[in-house]
Amino acid sequence: MTEAAVPVPVAGVAMTAIGIAVVRARETERDDRLYSDPFAHLFVDAAKPSYGARWDELTPLLDMFYPARTVSVRLVDDRVEAAVRQGIRQIVILGAGLDTRAFRMDLPADTRFFELDLPETFAFKEPVLTRGGATPRCERHVLPVDLCGDWAEALLAQGLRAQEPTLWVDEGVLGYLLRPDAQQVVATLTELSAPRSRFDIGSFAVDPNSGAYLALRRLVSGGDETPRAAAGLGPYIEKWLHEHGWDTSFQTWAEQAAAIGRPDTDGGPETGNMVAIRR
Numbered sequence: 001m002t003e004a005a006v007p008v009p010v011a012g013v014a015m016t017a018i019g020i021a022v023v024r025a026r027e028t029e030r031d032d033r034l035y036s037d038p039f040a041h042l043f044v045d046a047a048k049p050s051y052g053a054r055w056d057e058l059t060p061l062l063d064m065f066y067p068a069r070t071v072s073v074r075l076v077d078d079r080v081e082a083a084v085r086q087g088i089r090q091i092v093i094l095g096a097g098l099d100t101r102a103f104r105m106d107l108p109a110d111t112r113f114f115e116l117d118l119p120e121t122f123a124f125k126e127p128v129l130t131r132g133g134a135t136p137r138c139e140r141h142v143l144p145v146d147l148c149g150d151w152a153e154a155l156l157a158q159g160l161r162a163q164e165p166t167l168w169v170d171e172g173v174l175g176y177l178l179r180p181d182a183q184q185v186v187a188t189l190t191e192l193s194a195p196r197s198r199f200d201i202g203s204f205a206v207d208p209n210s211g212a213y214l215a216l217r218r219l220v221s222g223g224d225e226t227p228r229a230a231a232g233l234g235p236y237i238e239k240w241l242h243e244h245g246w247d248t249s250f251q252t253w254a255e256q257a258a259a260i261g262r263p264d265t266d267g268g269p270e271t272g273n274m275v276a277i278r279r
C-alpha cells in the first residue's frame with residue numbers, strides 16, 4: 001500500500017519554512033556544523049518533488065540568506081539552553097515553521113514547548129515527523145493558529161502558565177506580519193509574560209528593496225509585485241518594550257558569529273537579535 005501524499009506548502013508564507021529547513025539540512029552536512037538537525041532533510045526530501053523547476057529559484061536565494069540565517073539558528077539554540085539553565089520551563093516559538101528543537105535538543109522532560117504556526121505548516125510537518133519516527137523529548141504542543149488572530153486563549157488552553165516565566169522566540173516570523181498585527185503579537189505576549197520572561201527577536205531583512213528580499217517576495221507571492229504596507233515591528237519597538245516592562249539589548253549577527261567560528265558572517269549593522277527580559 002502506498003503512503004498518503006503529504007500536503008506540501010508550495011505557495012504563500014508557509015513555504016518560507018521549507019527554505020529554512022534547507023538551511024538547517026545544509027548546515028547539518030558540514031564537518032564544522034554549528035548544530036545538527038537530523039530531521040531537516042526529511043522535510044526537504046518530502047517537499048522538493050512538489051516544487052519541480054521552482055526549486056532551482058529557491059537555491060540561489062538561500063545562498064544569500066544562508067550565512068546569517070544559519071548562525072541565528074545556533075544562537076537561538078544557545079538562548080533556549082540558557083533559559084532552561086535559568087529554570088524556565090515554557091518556550092513559545094512564534095511562527096515555528098519546521099523547527100525541531102523539541103526533538104533534537106536535550107530539554108528537560110517537563111519543559112512545555114509550544115509551536116505556533118499556520119494550519120498548512122502543521123499539515124505538512126506532523127506527518128513528515130511521524131513517518132520519520134521523531135519523538136519529542138519534552139511536552140510538545142502544536143497550535144495551528146494565525147498570529148494575526150486571537151491565539152492567546154488557545155495557548156492558555158494548551159497549558160501556558162502566565163504566572164511562570166516564558167521564553168518567547170521570534171525567529172523570522174514577525175517581519176512577515178503587517179505592522180499593526182506584529183505589534184499586537186508583542187502586546188499580547190507581554191500580557192502573558194511573568195517577570196524573568198525572555199523574548200528573543202530576530203531581525204533579518206531590513207532593506208525591503210534589496211535584491212534578495214524582492215526575489216523572496218516574488219517567490220512567496222507567486223509573482224505579485226504590489227507594494228506592501230509596512231511590515232514587522234518597526235523602529236520604535238525597543239522604546240515600546242522599555243515602556244512596557246522589558247529591558248532590552250541588541251547584538252548584530254556579525255558580532256555573535258565570530259564567537260562561534262563563523263567570522264565572515266555579515267548580515268549588516270541592523271540585522272541581529274534583540275533580547276528582551278521582563279522586569
Ligand SMILES: C[S@@+](CC[C@H](N)C(=O)[O-])C[C@H]1O[C@@H](n2cnc3c(N)ncnc32)[C@H](O)[C@@H]1O
Nearest residue numbers: 014016017020095096097117118146147172173
Ligand atoms: C521564515 S519561516 C521561519 C520558520 C521558523 N521560525 C524557522 O526559523 O525555521 C516563517 C514562518 O512564519 C509562519 N507565519 C507567517 N505568517 C504567520 C501567521 N500570520 N500566523 C502564524 N504563522 C505565520 C510561516 O508559516 C512560516 O512557517
